[in-house]
Amino acid sequence: MIVSAMSGETNRLLGLAHQISPTPDMREMDSLASTGEQVSAALVAMTIQQMGGKAKSFLGHQIRIHTDDAFTKARILKIEDSKLRGAVQEGNIAVVAGFQGIDPGGNITTLGRGGSDTTAVAIAAAIKADVCEIYTDVDGVYTTDPNICPSARKIERISFEEMLELASLGAKVLQIRSVEVAMKYGVPVHVRSSFTDTTGTMVASEEGLESVVVSGVAYDKGEAKVQLVGMPDRPGIVAKIFGLLAEKNVSVDMIIQSPSRGGGSETDVTFTVAKTDLARVKELIEAAVKELGGGTVEYDPEITKVSIVGLGMRSHAGVAAKTFGILAGEGINIQGISTSEIKISCIIAAKYTELAVRALHTGFGLDKTA
């Protein structure tokens, strides 16, 4: 059993840190944040014991869950299974603190938001489990967020690839990394409710899946738009800026570079980053822009990325055009576009989020049939 922090606990801990600094040291953040799962693991083990079972809690450094040293978003490198197997052979339920590991220097790392899912899938892979069941507050993966689109349907079975896109596009039901790990090791993941016995959604390989054109609509309010206006258009400038961000482990999502203006001397670059990275990005970018000599920077946190995902896009032309048409039909301006083989994402003003999601859900025939 892999446990995550109690509801609200991770936010409480991050809040403590942000009272001290807007950009707290990431090594310290991880040591701080990992206590949430440590508390849960101990309490769950006690609860099982109190119910008459045998249980033992394990932390990342005890099992050992080895990760790289990218604090706050570390990747699991290797999981030792001997302590877990030993505990289970002694009749225990092993209760593992999710979300955490240790880097080669013995520092505590965490795997990013929802990282307990990744711990669960990685442990399932390490012990060669038949299935990894993820118990959550919803009863499965939906065609879109039922809170803003009442006609959303629960998906019975979805491919790793589609789930990966949905997760990376803002469907919060599973952490992206957990789906990557599941896909890499072929671990079927059953996403289901903590509150009912209903079968949830099985995330598995695409074999035997009917290939629908669009299987879901996702949205993500967690990004902010950064616009560099009037940058000197010299080779290497853009590389320099994104190199800086990469160095500091800031993930950049969509990047749009406009054609040169001013007789080829100036260019505009737009990109999106996680809102939580915005404070750090501002620091970095403003120093960089000054150093590079010119340009102004604008920030817009009031944006949403809406996306449609489906394996069937590979073989069906015109999905992009249809998407843009649906949004235009609602009077929604598209501020940026990015596509992959099985998804199309558009940046829109945050105020249109619900409208866009419902329009795309209906437009691509995902509504519940009564």
Added chain:
Amino acid sequence: MIVSAMSGETNRLLGLAHQISPTPDMREMDSLASTGEQVSAALVAMTIQQMGGKAKSFLGHQIRIHTDDAFTKARILKIEDSKLRGAVQEGNIAVVAGFQGIDPGGNITTLGRGGSDTTAVAIAAAIKADVCEIYTDVDGVYTTDPNICPSARKIERISFEEMLELASLGAKVLQIRSVEVAMKYGVPVHVRSSFTDTTGTMVASEEGLESVVVSGVAYDKGEAKVQLVGMPDRPGIVAKIFGLLAEKNVSVDMIIQSPSRGGGSETDVTFTVAKTDLARVKELIEAAVKELGGGTVEYDPEITKVSIVGLGMRSHAGVAAKTFGILAGEGINIQGISTSEIKISCIIAAKYTELAVRALHTGFGLDKTA
């Protein structure tokens, strides 16, 4: 720098555990409780960084602070100093989570209430520090608790031996184990206030100390009295009972066995244990008494142990008699007595605590001279 948990945090964590079980598993308790100091260490390191300093937090398993496996009251066996020295040589303030260590199996252990003091002194010994400064909410060690005796005086210098007795008798300013470690390794401990720059109390070897008869009055409301009445008076019965308690790591403080009654067939045994152990003790004792065939058990948590401590007792006769006389003069019944070379302790009804402390403080001439 060694840090303890934020005010109220350890109690909050223990409260969570006690919502689950009155006797939670002690291995899980330690994993749970150790998060309090982990949170403090990360936050303090962040704070130093935010103030422009360089800092790095360390947990018990990172430094490595090796302890035995007596969960909730482990003893430090060995501290590795290489990680700490490395961090300091790189210009860091090393911020160490107090109270915690790891046992030979890699399980998290804690050192008991106030254990951060012990971590501090043990690290001071390990790195051969000149002095260990303990910053606390009072400005030093007092002749008794100023909250109940306004004429209490701050002690300038006190010997390890006296401090050890005062700590073990309920003076909460330092954890007993920390004084033992300080005495063993000869680490001078400066107990002082977190809020002012005033010099506090230096705890050091007795060389050069003027030997006063009584240097302090302590009291401890944390114990409960257990009375086994009408036990079969056979050899080995008492050993069996205390063996059982020792096995479960329950510390027994005072033990009083009354002379046989009923023609030598029955005996009464009275002892005290920590109130926090009382639930476990009840379980163990009631099973044992049933098995041993006979006797009833009575519990009284409404007691206090008041004690006087002083190196001078070694050479001054009549201190015990004077103590009993002072208490009798206030109409306070003594329910049990235990003595050592430099202390005398009496069990009395809890309601007389303040009266007894003030009477002894005045009686032995400890009051402030105006």
